[in-house]
Amino acid sequence: MAVHRHGLFFTKGKKRDDGMIVLDLEWNRSYDKNPLDEILQIGAVRVERLGGPVVDTFCVFIRPVVHRRFDPGARKLPELQASVTSAVSFPAAAEQFRTWCGEETVFAAWGGGDDFKALDQNCAYWGIPPVKVKRVLNFQQAFSRLVGTGQQVALWRAVEYCGIPDIFDYHNALCDALYTAVIGEWLTPDSLIQQPAGRKKRKASPRLSRLTFPRQPRRKIGPFLSCEEVLNARASRQPACPVCGRTGGVSRWSYAEPKRTGEARTYYSAFRCAEHGRFLCRLTLSPTEGGGWVARRTVPAITPEVMREYEAARQGGVFLCQKSTKYRKKN
Numbered sequence: 001m002a003v004h005r006h007g008l009f010f011t012k013g014k015k016r017d018d019g020m021i022v023l024d025l026e027w028n029r030s031y032d033k034n035p036l037d038e039i040l041q042i043g044a045v046r047v048e049r050l051g052g053p054v055v056d057t058f059c060v061f062i063r064p065v066v067h068r069r070f071d072p073g074a075r076k077l078p079e080l081q082a083s084v085t086s087a088v089s090f091p092a093a094a095e096q097f098r099t100w101c102g103e104e105t106v107f108a109a110w111g112g113g114d115d116f117k118a119l120d121q122n123c124a125y126w127g128i129p130p131v132k133v134k135r136v137l138n139f140q141q142a143f144s145r146l147v148g149t150g151q152q153v154a155l156w157r158a159v160e161y162c163g164i165p166d167i168f169d170y171h172n173a174l175c176d177a178l179y180t181a182v183i184g185e186w187l188t189p190d191s192l193i194q195q196p197a198g199r200k201k202r203k204a205s206p207r208l209s210r211l212t213f214p215r216q217p218r219r220k221i222g223p224f225l226s227c228e229e230v231l232n233a234r235a236s237r238q239p240a241c242p243v244c245g246r247t248g249g250v251s252r253w254s255y256a257e258p259k260r261t262g263e264a265r266t267y268y269s270a271f272r273c274a275e276h277g278r279f280l281c282r283l284t285l286s287p288t289e290g291g292g293w294v295a296r297r298t299v300p301a302i303t304p305e306v307m308r309e310y311e312a313a314r315q316g317g318v319f320l321c322q323k324s325t326k327y328r329k330k331n
């Protein structure tokens, strides 16, 4: 069979019927007025079929030239220097990638479209034609469907779940593409069928108080053994009204899954003071050296940056708190 597919019935170089390219990008989020998520690395692997062997890889580091600073996520990329010292500009990298893709127009990624949006955006910024993408298979959504969760699952968590040895660095686009491709082995063609559009309704955002208040202290919570314990902890869930200090209550957290493993994760919730209205509570979880999790809780002032982050969290996953007391603080 394999011989036929490769040699006899298919012209060399011609697109194989169920092959695909698994893509992952690293980029620097726009922090200044220039709304460009500047791509720092393109990583991709080619597979013969869903879950099939990786037959080729692609990796290019791109020298950033647009933004002056790196966002906190980009700063943590261990390969950041490879981008900074790279001689390759985005247009040249895109051209290499285009050539490498050949006639393949079916792509897969961990996530629905962020990577492809960024790719389009960067091509448009540099005035070059977009990379031709006909179909995007969202492995992350398929994985969530198969394991029966409505939440977005981070790549590293899926890798853990599938028992794939994590021998590669997570913060690298090529490695993430490799992991994503390997997870493809756990997916079924059915799980990859897109849900009808419109099913995921955008929830209206809660009306937040417009009262100004003094800068709120950050409170340290934990460490605990797991993220779940931090999110469920009473200390995490009882922020104070920034105006009167009355204790509010949080019963759910919204979050955008971190693109990279091992980095701080931010959770948001809106809570209410009977007198002063709704405020945001932000919980930033960081891994500890001992393998646990520690959090900083604060009530942030509403800035455009905070609102962007909150909106992204609201479109992401939801963690419903359990009021169970079975969780114990780790000392």
Ligand SMILES: [Zn+2]
Pocket: 241, 242, 243, 244, 245, 246, 273, 274, 275, 276, 277
């Ligand atoms: Zn109040």
